[in-house]
Amino acid sequence: MNGTAHAALGSAIGYITANTFDTSPSATVLLIGLGTVSALVPDLDIDGKLRGRITLSHKLLRTAAQIIGVLMIFYSFYEGTDTSKFIGAGIGLVILLLSSRLKQKHMLTLTGIGVLAGGVSLQENWLILFAIYILIASVVSHRGYTHSILGIVFFGMIASRLETSLGIHGVYYACLTAYISHLVTDSKFLPFNKRGIKLFLPVSSKEM
Numbered sequence: 001m002n003g004t005a006h007a008a009l010g011s012a013i014g015y016i017t018a019n020t021f022d023t024s025p026s027a028t029v030l031l032i033g034l035g036t037v038s039a040l041v042p043d044l045d046i047d048g049k050l051r052g053r054i055t056l057s058h059k060l061l062r063t064a065a066q067i068i069g070v071l072m073i074f075y076s077f078y079e080g081t082d083t084s085k086f087i088g089a090g091i092g093l094v095i096l097l098l099s100s101r102l103k104q105k106h107m108l109t110l111t112g113i114g115v116l117a118g119g120v121s122l123q124e125n126w127l128i129l130f131a132i133y134i135l136i137a138s139v140v141s142h143r144g145y146t147h148s149i150l151g152i153v154f155f156g157m158i159a160s161r162l163e164t165s166l167g168i169h170g171v172y173y174a175c176l177t178a179y180i181s182h183l184v185t186d187s188k189f190l191p192f193n194k195r196g197i198k199l200f201l202p203v204s205s206k207e208m
């Protein structure tokens with residue numbers, strides 16, 4: 001499936017989660033946003049093998065890096081204390097500016113390093129884990145580890161720590177379900193998908 005379809009499904013999952021958990025209006029908006037982003041996260045791996053072959057991927061990566069930068073600024077102001085608030089927001093701003101200017105292919109790796117710095121300065125475990133996820137995704141091949149059970153487990157760890165940090169019910173559920181929805185709709189489970197996903201990496205590289 002393409003990015004738009006993944007994103008639409010993710011936002012629907014966020015909305016359904018909000019209704020299930022009967023959340024406040026602001027938490028509902030947050031869950032829809034998190035669902036949308038989580039449903040796109042597995043494709044952060046397009047910086048790997050596909051890089052250079054598809055012209056669209058660079059634009060998409062730039063947009064992804066910009067969104068991460070903006071989220072980082074907002075999150076730092078919302079969750080950070082004193083100086084870490086400004087350090088986090090500053091790093092977010094650097095990511096935003098760099099991703100808008102850089103035309104090189106290692107943009108995602110740089111974004112990962114920026115998020116790691118932000119996570120350390122804010123002392124947020126979920127952000128540090130997400131940075132590690134981005135760094136791994138920037139080097140592995142497309143539709144590989146991010147589209148496997150290992151990827152689900154890793155992302156689940158990020159989502160559960162994010163829920164604890166935000167203190168909002170439904171965050172873990174919305175993020176993880178949206179992530180899984182990406183894998184299901186990329187798999188041969190859908191008859192129009194000719195290529196599947198290697199769900200059981202590294203044990204088996206059979207496409208499901």
Ligand SMILES: [Zn+2]
Binds near residue numbers: 043186
């Ligand atoms: Zn995908």
